[in-house]
Amino acid sequence: MMPENLKRSFKQFHDEIVANGILDPKTTFMIQLGAAMAVGCYPCMEILTGMAEEKGVSQEELGTVHAIVTAVSAGRVFNQYREVCRRMDVRAAAVRV
Numbered sequence: 001m002m003p004e005n006l007k008r009s010f011k012q013f014h015d016e017i018v019a020n021g022i023l024d025p026k027t028t029f030m031i032q033l034g035a036a037m038a039v040g041c042y043p044c045m046e047i048l049t050g051m052a053e054e055k056g057v058s059q060e061e062l063g064t065v066h067a068i069v070t071a072v073s074a075g076r077v078f079n080q081y082r083e084v085c086r087r088m089d090v091r092a093a094a095v096r097v
Contacts, residue, residue, distance in 0.1 A: 029055045030065050037069040 002010075018028055029048070036044035052062055 026056055030057060030061065033057075033062070034065045034069050037066060038073065 018032070020028060023031070029051070033045070033048045033052070036048055049062065
């Protein structure tokens with residue numbers, strides 16, 4: 001179990017980042033949810049999705065955040081595999097020489 005002083009430090013860090021004073025609270029919230037989706041944090045997604053209505057986030061906005069994260073994730077996978085293929089082509093060319 002995490003020591004209480006570290007829990008407090010983490011909570012303070014989290015709270016200060018969320019109350020950043022630069023982005024409006026709704027935008028910050030949607031970024032939090034998108035980040036939770038991107039890293040696959042089920043507890044975070046459940047908590048944040050449950051808070052969406054009180055934060056003024058519509059179902060359409062939730063769906064848009066989900067679509068953006070899905071598109072970025074697909075791009076990541078596409079580019080990762082393209083890099084693997086590029087590396088294999090380089091290795092194959094080195095073997096042929």
